[in-house]
Amino acid sequence: MQVPSGYGVHPQNYIPPSGHYPQGPGKMTSLPLDSQCGDYYSGLYTVPTQNVVTSNTANQQPGAQHMYGRGPPAPHIVGSTPGSFQGAASSTSHLHTSASQPYSPFVNHYSSPAMYSANSSVASQGFPSTCGHYAMSTVSNAAYPSVSYPSLPAGDPYGQQMFTSQNAPTVRPVRDNSFSGHSTAIGHPSPLPPPPSHQYHQQQSLSGCSTLSWSTSGLPSTQDNLVRNHTGTLATASSNPTNTGASSTRTPPAANRPVEPVASVTQPSELLQQKGVDSSSTTSSASPVPNSYDALEGGSYPDMLSSSASSPAPDPAPEPDPAPAPAPSAPQPSKMAKPFGYGYPALQPGYQNATAPLNSAVPPSSPGYSGFQPYAQQYPGMNQLSSSLGGLSLQSSPQPESLRPVNLTQERNILPMTPVWAPVPNLNLDLRKLNCSPDSFRCTLTNIPQTQALLNKAKLPLGLLLHPFRDLTQLPVITSNTIVRCRSCRTYINPFVSFIDQRRWKCNLCYRVNDVPEEFMYNPLTRSYGEPHKRPEVQNSTVEFIASSDYMLRPPQPAVYLFVLDVSHNAVEAGYLTILCQSLLENLDKLPGDSRTRIGFMTFDSTIHFYNLQEGLSQPQMLIVSDIDDVFLPTPDSLLVNLYESKELIKDLLNALPNMFTNTRETHSALGPALQAAFKLMSPTGGRVSVFQTQLPSLGAGLLQSREDPNQRSSTKVVQHLGPATDFYKKLALDCSGQQTAVDLFLLSSQYSDLASLACISKYSAGCIYYYPSFHYTHNPSQAEKLQKDLKRYLTRKIGFEAVMRIRCTKGLSMHTFHGNFFVRSTDLLSLANISPDAGFAVQLSIEENLTDTSLVCFQTALLYTSSKGERRIRVHTLCLPVVSSLADVYAGVDVQAAVCLLANMAVDRSISSSLSDARDALVNAVVDSLSAYGSTVSNLQHSALIAPSSLKLFPLYVLALLKQKAFRTGTSTRLDDRVYAMCQIKCQPLVHLMKMIHPNLYRIDRLTDEGAIHVNDRVVPQPPLQKLSAEKLTREGAFLMDCGSVFYIWIGKSCDNNFIEDVLGYPNFASIPQKMTHLPELDTLSSERARSFITWLRDNRPLSPILHVVKDESPAKTEFFQHLIEDRTEAAFSYYEFLLHIQQQICK
Amino acid sequence: MEAVVFVFSLLDCCALIFLSVYFIITLSDLECDYINARSCCSKLNKWVIPELIGHTIVTVLMLVSLHWFIFLLNLPVATWNIYRFIMVPSGNMGVFDPTEIHNRGQLKSHMKEAMVKLGFHLLCFFMYLYSMILALIND
Secondary structure (H helix, E strand, O other): OOOOOHHHOOHHHHOOOHHHOOOOHHHHHOOOHHHOOOOOOHHHHEOOHHHOOOOOOOOOOOOOOOOOEEOOOHHHHHOOOOOHHHHOOOOHHHHHHHHHOOOOOOOOOOOOHHHHHHHHHHHHHHHHHHHHHHHHHHHHHHHHHHOOOOOOOOOOOOOOOOEEOOOOOOOOOHHHHHHHOOHHHOOOOOOOOOOHHHOOOOOHHHHOOOOOOOOOOOHHHHHHHEOOEEHHHOOHHHHOHHHHHHHOOOOOHHHHOOOOOOOEEEOOOOOHHHHHHHHHHHHHOOOOOOOOHHHHHOOOOOHHHHHHHHOOOOOOOOOOOOOOOOHHHOOOOOOOOOOOOOOOOOOOHHHHHHHOOOOOOOOOOOHHHHHHHHHHHHOOOOOHHHHHHHHHHHHHOOOOHHHOEEEOOOOOOOOOOOOOOOOOOOOOHHHHHHOOOOOOEEEOEOOEEOOHHHHHHHOOOOEEEEOOOOOOOOOOEEEOOOOOEOOOOOOEOOOOOEEEEOOEEEOOOOOOEEEOOHHHHEEOOOOEEOOHHHOHHHHOOEEEEEOOHHHOOOOOOOOEEEEEEEOOHHHHHHOHHHHHHHHHHHHHHHOOOOOOOEEEEEEEOOOEEEEEOOOOOOOOEEEEEOOOOOOOOOOOOOOEEEOOOOHHHHHHHHHHHHHHOOOOOOOOOOHHHHHHHHHHHHOOOOEEEEEEEOOOOOOOOOOOOOOOOHHHOOOOOOOOOOOOOOOHHHHHHHHHHHOOEEEEEEEOOOOOOOHHHHOHHHHOOOOOEEEOOOOOOOOOHHHHHHHHHHHHHHHHOOOEEEEEEEEEEOOOEEEEEEEOOOEEEEOOEEEEEEEOOOOOEEEEEEEOOOOOOOOEEEEEEEEEEEEOOOOEEEEEEEEEEEEEOOHHHHHHOEOHHHHHHHHHHHHHHHHHHOOHHHHHHHHHHHHHHHHHHHHHHOOOOOOOOOEEEHHHOOHHHHHHHHHOOOOOOOOOOOOHHHHHHHHHHHHHOOHHHHHHHHOOEEEEOOOOOOOOOEEEOOEEEOOOOEEOOOHHHOOOOOEEEEEOOOEEEEEEOOOOOHHHHHHHHOOOOHHHOOOOOOOOOOOOOHHHHHHHHHHHHHHHOOOOOOEEEEEEOOOOOHHHHHOOOOOOOOOOOOOHHHHHHHHHHHHHO | OHHHHHHHHHHHHHHHHHHHHHHHHHHHHHHOOOOOHHHHHHHHHHHHHHHHHHHHHHHHHHHHOOOHHHHHHHHHHHHHHHHHHHOOOOOOOOOOOOOOOOOOOHHHHHHHHHHHHHHHHHHHHHHHHHHHHHHHHHO
C-alpha cells in the first residue's frame, strides 16, 4: 500500500449508499416533455408525405393518437421512399393486393394536442419528484467537499487541485491550466433538458433513410407524418372494408386506462407519453416481486405467479361457457369471416398441405407472393419485377428448384448473379405471410426433420440464427394490461397458436389449452369484441410488448455510460483520444437516454484517474487513485453524473482530455484494476462501460504476458493461445453481468495485446468488441476514419439495458449450445447486460423426441429489456417451420447461408476447445458428410460426379471461403490478434454481416448501367451482377468493387479505361492515382454518380460504415484485395476446383 | 494393520460417496433452474480438489499396502480425476465453468460422470467393508 492514510484507509466509506439508486416509483417517470418521443424509431418512422393519407375516419376518439396504416402503402410500390429500400423489392403480387384493397390507404392520424395534454400531466406527475430526488443528491454532494479527509496534505479537500493518494500534488501540472479557462462557462445552476432536437437521432445512421427527422419539425407535426405501414397484417380477413376502417382506430390507453382495462396497441414512437404513464403506474404497484430474472421472463414460472399475473384479468367478466363455446354465443358474428389464426381446429387442417412433400408448391398466380416481402427487406437490391419472377420460378417447377441435382465439378458459374436469398419455408400461404422475417430469425433447415435419426442421416447442422434487436422500420408495439402467455410454458401468444374456440387457445409450443383473457377478447384495432384472432399479437410474428411491473426486479435503470480510457504513453502516441472526445462531443446529445442519463469518465495508466463532474463545480476535478492492488472509489456519487445537469463540465473535460496527457511518460497500463473500479462504479445501477485499450495490460490484477510467437504466424500446424490466458477477465465479466453492466472493448493497438484474454470481458458481459490493428491517428488515417464512424454508430445506436433473452421451441426440440456474447444463466435463458442492434446469436438444436404428431414446429425468442427511456419492453419473434419425414425434403429446405454461419460458430468453439486443425477438418467433413449423404439418397448415382442439391450448391464454396477466412486460415501469415478478432466477429455478428465477411461480394463497376437499377430516395442505384471471387474475372480493363462487410476495395486494373479513372476517381490516368485513396470525389459525371450512389447504397445497408480503399493493380496493398479471392489457389490453400476434387476424393473413400 | 487401512478407506469412501451425491444434487438443481450456473460452479469447483485428493490417497494406500486388485480398480478413476483437473484450459474457472456448462451437453456429461462415480464408490464401499471384516477376523 502506497497510501499512507486518507483515501486508502477506508474505502468502504465511499461506497455509495445502497438506497441511493432505487428511487421511488414516481421518480421513474421523469421524462421531460420533449425527450419522450422518438424513442428508437425516430428516423425510421419518417415516411415521406406522399404516404400520409390523412383520412380522419369518423370514429376516432379525441385524444387518441394512434396511426395505423394498414395494407401496403403506395410508396412501397413506387420504391422511392426512404423506407423502401427495405420494401422496394416487394413483389408485383404485392402490388396487386394493395391495388385490390380499397382501404389500403386508410391511415388514421390523430390530433396531437390531446397528446400534449396527456403528456403534460405525466410530466407534472413525474417531474417534480425527480427534481426532488436530484436535488437531494446535489445537496449531499454539495455537502461533500466539506467532509474533510483527515490526512489530506494541503487541507483543501476537493479544491481545484487534483488529489493523489500519494500526496504528490504536482504530478500533473498541466491540469490546472487546462481547466481553468472553462470556469466561466459553468454557472448555470438549473440544467434544463436539452432542446428536443437533440434527442432523436439514434437510428439515422443505420438506414440513412430518414430524410425527415424528429429534429426538424415540432412534435405534433411530426407525429402526423408518422404512418405505420403495417404490411404484415395484410390479411385476407381484412377484405371487409368496414372492418378495416374500424381496425385502424384505436383507443388511447391514457384516456381509457382508469375506466376500463382495455389493451391498446400503439405504434412505437407515438405514444411515449402514455407509456410514461404506464411505467409510472406499473412501477408503483407493489406486486409480488419474483426473485430472479429467470422468473421474470418466466421460464419456470411457478403457478402462483402466473395466476397472479394473468388470471385476474378474466375474473371480472364471468366466463359463461368454459365448455367449447358454440359460435352463436360469441358476441360478434365473426365466425364466418374467420381468417387464419382462428380457424385451426386442433388438427390444424390448414397446415396439411405444408407437409405434403415437394409438390405442394403454391400456384404461382396466387397473391401469396407477398410471402416474399419479408425477404425484400434483406435484399433490396432486387428490383421488384425480377424478384417476383424469381419467386415464380422457384415455386412453379414440379420438382422444387432447391432439389435439382447440380454437378458441382461441371458447373462453372456456381455463384448466382444476384444475392442469395433465404429460402422460404414450405408453409401454406397464410402462415408464410405471418412468418418472421429471415433477417431476425433464421433456421439452418427450413424443413425440420421429424426425428433425430433423420437429422443424423442428413448430416446437416440444425440451429437458429438470431438477430433479435435488429433495427426495424416497422414494429407493432402493444400496451396491454395482461400479456397473454401460455400458463405452462410461458410462451407469448403468437400467430401460430390455434384458437379452439372463442375462449380458448392452444399453445403451439407445449400444446396446452389456455383461456383467452377477457381483455384479449376486445380488439383495439377493429374495436370489436370477440375477435381475439385479429389482435395484433396474433397478426404479427414480431411484436413488442410494453411490460408491466411483473417484469421488473427493480425500477428500470437509467441509461448509464462510463468511459474508461487508456492514457498511457502508447495511447497518447496513437492519438485516439482526440477522435473519441470529438466524437463524444458531437454525439453527446444523441446518446440514447432520458433525463436520468448518467455519464462518467475514468482514465488509467499505472494509476487510475477519476473525474468529479458534479454539477456546481467550476471545472472537472481529477482524482487519482494509485493503489491499484485494492481499488476503491474516491468519492461515491459524483463520478457518474447526470448528463444534462453537468453537461458543461463534461464538455470541458472532453475538450481538455486529449491534451491532458501529452507529456506523459507512463508506459504501464493497469487495465485490470481500472475495470475493477469501473465495476464498482457501475454496480449500483448497471449500464455500459466502454473501455479503450492500446496495449497489453502490464500492471495489477489481470496483467498479461505476450504469448504470440511471430515466427508461428504462418504455421500450418498448430496455432496456440486462442483461448484466454487467465480467468480474471471472465470472472469480472460474470460479476459485471450479474450487476447488469456490459463492457465494450475498443482495442487500438499496434502490437500483440492478447485479445483472446481481453475479449472475455466483453464476451461474457454481453458487450461488443472493436479492434483497430496498428491504429494511429495520422499514420493510419483509414483506421482513424473507421474509428470515427464506428464511434458515431456506437454512441447513437439503440441500446437495451438489463436484458434477458429466452428462446423457446416446440416440445421435442431442445437447444444445447449457444453462440454469441452473453452469459447463459440457465438452460434457455441468456443474460444480456446490454443488447445492441448489431448483436447476433446462434443456437444449436437437437431433436429429443420424435415430431411425428405435429406438422409444424415453432421457435420463439423473447427479449426482455429496459429501453434507454426507462421502459421495460419485451420483443417477441416467432418462427414457424414445417416438419418433414423424408430426407429429400430436408435437403430441399437447407438454408445454406445459415448453415455456414452456424458451422463457423461451431468451428470457433472447436478451435478454442480443441485445435484449429480439428476445426478445419470438421468444416471439411461437414461438406463431405452432407454431400455423400445426399449422394446416397439419389438413385441414379454417378460415382464420377460430385452431386449436390441445388439448395446446397454453394455449400462447398462457402466452406472453402471459411477455411480461407482470417479466423481459420493456415499457412498465410496471420497475427494472433487478427485471428482472434475474426473469431469474435464470427461469434457475435448477425448473419447478414457475417456472410459478407465470409464471402465478399465482387462487382464490376466501370460499366455501371441503369439496367435493372432500383430507386432509393430519388436516387438511381445500379445493380451490377455479382462476380465470382476469382482473379479470372478481373480484367485489366476493368475496375472492381469488393464488399467485404467492414471494408470496401476498389481494384483498378492497369489498363482501365481512362474515362472511368477521370470521371470517377478524378485523375487523368492510371499512373496518377495515389497509392492511398479512401474517398471517391464528388464529380459531376454520370458514371461517378452511379458509382457513388451504388457505394452509398451498399453502405447504408449496414450499421458500421465501411472504409473504402482504392487499390491499384500494382500497389502493395493489392495482396489485401487478392486474399479475398477465395476461388483462387494460394500457396497454402486449395482453389475452388481443387477443393471440389478433394471432397470428391473424400466421398469416394 | 490391514484393518486400519480398510477402516480408513471405508471412511474415505463414505466421504466420496457423499461428495458424489452432493455433485448430483447440485447439478440437478442447475438442470431444474433452482440455482444459477455461477453459484453452482463455484460450489462444485470447491470440492473438485478434495475429491481428487481423497481418491488419490485411497489409491496410493492400496498400492502401498499391496492390494493390487483394488489398486488397479481405483487407478482409472484416479487417473481420470487428475487428467480432468490438469486439462482445464487456463481461461476456465475450474473443472466446472459457468460459461460453458450449458454448452455442448456438458451438464449432462458432468451428471453422467457423477452418477458413474457414485456407483463406483458404492462398489468400493462394499469391497472395503468386506475386506475390513475379513481383516478384523484374521486379526
